Amino acid sequence: MIKQKAFTLIELLVVISIIALLVSILMPALNIARQQASGSVCLGNEKSLIMAWQMFSHDNVDRLVGGASYVPGEQGVWDWPVPPWACTPIDDINALSLANPNSSVQGALSDMKLEYRINGLKAGALWTYLETHEVYHCPADTRYDKQSPPFDAYRTYSVTGAMNGEDASDTISWSGGLIKAYSKMTQIKGASEKMVFVEEYGGGMKLPQYNNAGSWMMGIRDYPINDTNTYFIDPLAIWHVNKSTMAFADGHAEVYQCKDSRTIEYTEDPDTAVAMGVNNQNDDKLFFARSYGGIPKR
Numbered sequence: 001m002i003k004q005k006a007f008t009l010i011e012l013l014v015v016i017s018i019i020a021l022l023v024s025i026l027m028p029a030l031n032i033a034r035q036q037a038s039g040s041v042c043l044g045n046e047k048s049l050i051m052a053w054q055m056f057s058h059d060n061v062d063r064l065v066g067g068a069s070y071v072p073g074e075q076g077v078w079d080w081p082v083p084p085w086a087c088t089p090i091d092d093i094n095a096l097s098l099a100n101p102n103s104s105v106q107g108a109l110s111d112m113k114l115e116y117r118i119n120g121l122k123a124g125a126l127w128t129y130l131e132t133h134e135v136y137h138c139p140a141d142t143r144y145d146k147q148s149p150p151f152d153a154y155r156t157y158s159v160t161g162a163m164n165g166e167d168a169s170d171t172i173s174w175s176g177g178l179i180k181a182y183s184k185m186t187q188i189k190g191a192s193e194k195m196v197f198v199e200e201y202g203g204g205m206k207l208p209q210y211n212n213a214g215s216w217m218m219g220i221r222d223y224p225i226n227d228t229n230t231y232f233i234d235p236l237a238i239w240h241v242n243k244s245t246m247a248f249a250d251g252h253a254e255v256y257q258c259k260d261s262r263t264i265e266y267t268e269d270p271d272t273a274v275a276m277g278v279n280n281q282n283d284d285k286l287f288f289a290r291s292y293g294g295i296p297k298r
Helices: 009-059 106-111 114-123 261-268 283-292
Strands: 157-159 195-199 218-220 230-232 243-248 253-257
Touching: 009 157, 009 195, 009 243, 009 253, 195 283, 218 283, 230 283
Parallel strands: none
Antiparallel strands: 157 195, 195 243, 218 230, 243 253
């Protein structure tokens, strides 16, 4: 009779330990690879969005699409002559935005369906050029899958306030009244350096922009622009190994590598990080401030 040699319990435990160690070593590398791959998809989304943004202007006598993502008519300050590029989530039954704190369906925020979020995208003026909700969502943006309502946002991208966004409102002065938003394509000088779309992260308890509502905003205190007279109002999203994607008015999209550790801290915990305010020197903040654009009121 042939005796079969079997593994001992100790040998099995050693093998399992080795496998666990290898997994722990490989997982960070796999996560980095996944984030880098999502960055490629995200960059493609940005290119599609900026192309649609340009096409809208071409089809509408040079006018820029509305850059604040609210439902027209729901908040008077957002009622401009042009429609918004995208809207906040819309309830099928009530046809009202679920993002407005004054909305009669605000209580339904805990039951925010993806269908309602897509309704908001379809109601936006750029949907006719895109006709797919995937292009509005970065695969690295896991808020919809992992966060609890109402912080489970789906739309990743926002238009900057200077691109016919919130800076176009006479009733809001986020930038100290120093900036007038562009309303026409021909007003934009240096289009290759002026951002239109950015990845925005809203989800902190003190910054509950769980639908990335409105526009992505920066505050400008004075000119010439420098990193000590500007500040972030809304947080960035840096989901691609400390990188973020953005699209510019000339039609190109690019990936930006954050250089300052405080920028990364700010994006990871916008409630507690304070390093991005006025009088704080930061190369990342300076880049975004110079790329923000707008027409100085001088």
